[in-house]
Amino acid sequence: MRIIPRSFFARDSREAAPELIGKRLHLPSEGIIARIVEVEAYRGAEDPAAHSYRGETPRTRVMFGPPGHAYVYFNYGMHWALNAVSGSHNGHGILIRAAEPLEGLDAIRSRRHTGQKKLPNDFELLRGPGNLTKGFGITGDDGGTDLCSIDSRFFIEDAPLGNHVVIASPRVGIREAADAPLRFSLKGSRYVSRPIPKE
DNA sequence: ATGAAGATCAGA
């Protein structure tokens, strides 16, 4: 297995984000492997929708650190979201929004099925930023994790995209810069978090 | 010290 190189993330998130589609997120301790099918780029001072837009704060500190590490934030009072720090100490990040579970489905199901009535189907297991972190058991404690190291609790494998197409569309759930096509997804995948708007 | 908004999700 080939781990994704740190140089992959050491550039503008707008460049790296589309290429992150198809890579694999690993959680070895649970035997979980999932293919990334949807991401969004956030571009620091260039991007009014980014948490890092107004500079470094205690919360956004890791986004101004070395690329390839995890920026994990808590939102809406109940959800964690996983980002890969990118760029060069300039607040860039890539939000990982959805993935297709490949291995460890049962481990993911048990994390996602928390006493609710409905149990999620396979398409829904890692669909959406909050669901993805829940399925992987990722929380704020994982902030700063090195995604480019096989020794980390979780990391990213540099898998080829193969015979697939990546499409761009506007990002989800933001107000500022709502039109910028910085959301990237695997064309035709049923594992994406929500429908891609028609052009 | 205070409050508004938030890169969301599930259930009615």
Place this chain on the structure above:
DNA sequence: CTGATCTTCATC
């Protein structure tokens, strides 16, 4: 469509 739930940051 709405309620849940709580941190962060800007402003007072």
